Amino acid sequence: MQQIGFGGSCHWCTEAIFRSLRGVQKVDQGWIASDGGHTQPSEAVIVHFDENEIDLRTLIAIHLYTHSCTSTHSMRGKYRSAVYTFDKEQNKFAKAAIRKLQADFGELIITEVLPFVTFKLNDENYLDYYYKDPSKPFCQNIVNPKLSALLARFEKYIAPEYREQLARL
Template sequence: MTDVQVNPPPRVGFGGGCHWCTEAVFAALRGVEVQQGFISAAPPDDNFSEAVLLEWDPAEIPLSALIEIHLRTHASTSNHKMRGKYRSAIYVFTAEQERDAERLLAERREADEADYVTRVLRCEAFKPSDPRFQNYGEKNAGNQFCTRYIDPKLDKLRADYRRFLEPSAL
């Protein structure tokens, strides 16, 4: 019997707002597995910031769509006072992914004529959230936080990115 080497799915991290919201956005997408937690990068961005870590199937959704969705579902042009806790970032794992993310972010800046504060950073460490906060949007659907912050992001996905949604998110 021959062992078949299977390449693991690519990974990327996203941070920008509350990880409860970010988790709900990416969990609604086909071919995406989400871990909610905290990511740190190299200094000076080595403090842990709320984020999600994704594994995804590029045949279902390209990195360019993930980046576009990320930019459009958090305050990606605002350098507000909470950026330490909610760093606006695309966290990458390889030099190739870093080049791709930088290029895609530059393309979005030009196409959207937007001054995104989002940066591309190398993921140095990830630690998951406490299990009681995992899948927050799903577990707490209908509560005030979800209706105020998560539901509008999901409505945006349904309006603009329907082709990438899980059937259960439609």
């Protein structure tokens, strides 16, 4: 089992996206801190995945395509666009993957590749936020469009147990 951290938008959105994928065994949702010059933790997830079912390059591509990876805005401190790596090899791989994916985007990808340092899990009542009640207004208005983008571009990676639900979006 491998793990990688992702931040970029609300952790409820990011959690729902990665939880919907085959090969992802678990998604921890909360805040990640890094020693990459950022003293404040930002909303993020840790994705635990089976590399025999879904590879790291695909996960990085999904991350870039499902949040504003080219956009700087006033909330970037809270919603840092980042890939949090757990070792030097993973860090090097993530940087190379983003460089290759840059050709797919019209603007510069601002997503940073940062070493993981600490993680704080969110309160239990906010975990699995989307799948506990997808009818909530936030889920309908904010999460669903991101899941629709996931489905449109990465349909073959959707876990079978979520296909029918996501197909109704």
